[in-house]
Amino acid sequence: MDKMNHSSAEAEAETIEPLRYLSKEEAAAIETELLRDYRFGQQQLIEIWGQACATAITKAYPLATLAKKQPTVLVICGPDQNGSIGLVCARYLRMFEYEPTIYHPKRSSQSLHQDFTVQCEKMDIPFLSYLPTEVQLINDAYNLVIDAMLGPEADHGNIKEPYSGILVTLKQIKTPIVSVDVPSGWDVEEPSQDGISPDVLISLTAPKKCAMRFSGKHFLAGRFLPYDIQKKYELNLPDYPGTDCLIEL
Amino acid sequence: RSRSKEEAAAIETELLRDYRFGQQQLIEIWGQACATAITKAYPLATLAKKQPTVLVICGPDQNGSIGLEYEPTIYHPKRSSQSLHQDFTVQCEKMDIPFLSYLPTEVQLINDAYNLVIDAMLGPEADHGNIKEPYSGILVTLKQIKTPIVSVDVPSGWDVEEPSQDGISPDVLISLTAPKKCAMRFSGKHFLAGRFLPYDIQKKIRA
Numbered sequence: 001m002d003k004m005n006h007s008s009a010e011a012e013a014e015t016i017e018p019l020r021y022l023s024k025e026e027a028a029a030i031e032t033e034l035l036r037d038y039r040f041g042q043q044q045l046i047e048i049w050g051q052a053c054a055t056a057i058t059k060a061y062p063l064a065t066l067a068k069k070q071p072t073v074l075v076i077c078g079p080d081q082n083g084s085i086g087l088v089c090a091r092y093l094r095m096f097e098y099e100p101t102i103y104h105p106k107r108s109s110q111s112l113h114q115d116f117t118v119q120c121e122k123m124d125i126p127f128l129s130y131l132p133t134e135v136q137l138i139n140d141a142y143n144l145v146i147d148a149m150l151g152p153e154a155d156h157g158n159i160k161e162p163y164s165g166i167l168v169t170l171k172q173i174k175t176p177i178v179s180v181d182v183p184s185g186w187d188v189e190e191p192s193q194d195g196i197s198p199d200v201l202i203s204l205t206a207p208k209k210c211a212m213r214f215s216g217k218h219f220l221a222g223r224f225l226p227y228d229i230q231k232k233y234e235l236n237l238p239d240y241p242g243t244d245c246l247i248e249l
Numbered sequence: 250r251s252r253s254k255e256e257a258a259a260i261e262t263e264l265l266r267d268y269r270f271g272q273q274q275l276i277e278i279w280g281q282a283c284a285t286a287i288t289k290a291y292p293l294a295t296l297a298k299k300q301p302t303v304l305v306i307c308g309p310d311q312n313g314s315i316g317l318e319y320e321p322t323i324y325h326p327k328r329s330s331q332s333l334h335q336d337f338t339v340q341c342e343k344m345d346i347p348f349l350s351y352l353p354t355e356v357q358l359i360n361d362a363y364n365l366v367i368d369a370m371l372g373p374e375a376d377h378g379n380i381k382e383p384y385s386g387i388l389v390t391l392k393q394i395k396t397p398i399v400s401v402d403v404p405s406g407w408d409v410e411e412p413s414q415d416g417i418s419p420d421v422l423i424s425l426t427a428p429k430k431c432a433m434r435f436s437g438k439h440f441l442a443g444r445f446l447p448y449d450i451q452k453k454i455r456a
């Protein structure tokens with residue numbers, strides 16, 4: 001596929017600048033700018049990201065390719081934004097005819113995040129009251145696990161229950177794991193030595209430093225990002241194909 | 250089956266109140282769906298003019314915010330006072346999408362400049378019997394242009410429940426959530442955007 005630099009300032013450039021990987025501060029700064037200067041709403045961004053994640057999952061694991069009789073997917077959602085993205089993703093997976101089950105152990109007190117929970121409940125998406133620690137139960141029940149627990153703002157050095165326990169379980173399951181934005185438990189800036197090993201990573205907006213040598217399938221979802229922000233942070237994002245909201249890196 | 254004005258409003262109220270969708274969220278979903286429908290109806294490669302120009306005419310309320318999700322030139326004569334709708338305007342301005350300060354009444358200027366006109370002026374909540382300026386004037390112009398018109402949800406100026414005798418004639422209609430009664434015998438290309446609808450509401454609609 002042709003990759004053309006459209007910006008007139010770079011009309012004479014012959015090389016494509018490499019994709020930039022963000023530090024924790026840069027990722028936070030971009031999001032602040034989107035909310036404050038570009039007047040995107042948090043709800044709007046979460047909806048965009050959640051939909052893009054679900055689309056990425058349908059590309060990485062099309063319905064027809066799932067091994068089990070039922071197209072079951074376990075979506076593990078944390079308390080904050082990463083978790084809400086997982087909730088929106090679960091809703092779209094349901095619409096795309098997957099059978100998501102949500103495990104959302106700690107609910108946020110913010111009504112924004114609670115709203116996303118209600119939307120899922122009203123779609124008749126089941127919520128588990130506990131996660132089996134028996135690894136074989138998870139292997140047997142689910143085709144996929146979506147890790148939407150902890151995002152780039154989380155403190156990887158200080159992971160509390162129940163997430164530390166869930167991560168222990170996730171390291172043992174055979175079911176493929178898809179992580180939203182950053183693999184939960186990873187340092188945003190460093191690939192992890194002993195953290196979970198997702199098969200698929202869906203980076204939101206721009207990839208983070210920890211993903212630089214990610215060896216699994218890596219998607220970028222972030223097509224809505226205004227050009228000015230792309231230029232300001234020199235993101236050098238690749239061209240998204242057609243009307244797709246995501247691209248495989 | 251298609252919806253009356255009251256049913257359409259009731260569905261939206263339910264989505265906001267019971268299903269806890271946010272208005273911003275719904276507008277984002279609908280706007281994105283409209284843009285996708287437009288790319289299907291008029292793929293970039295098929296546009297006749299050298300530049301893929303599209304004129305998006307946005308009304309002040311929700312229908313206008315949905316129009317703002319698409320592309321290059323926007324004519325948004327009356328801004329809403331609600332910060333929700335203003336936010337969508339800022340997002341477009343920051344994407345360097347030009348905003349026209351006035352709409353040419355010279356029909357040939359529009360025919361020459363734009364491949365498409367997106368009508369996102371008035372939605373189902375508008376009072377079709379009492380259309381004020383500048384929209385009444387814009388509708389007069391739209392009835393004369395040759396450029397294809399794509400209407401968002403309901404063609405502006407139409408009665409939600411009756412096909413119009415003398416209103417604008419869009420080539421494409423993108424119904425949001427469920428089609429409205431006025432679209433029952435719509436003869437142009439008709440898209441439905443509403444895939445996010447919870448099943449319970451879908452069942453009610455089919456009843």
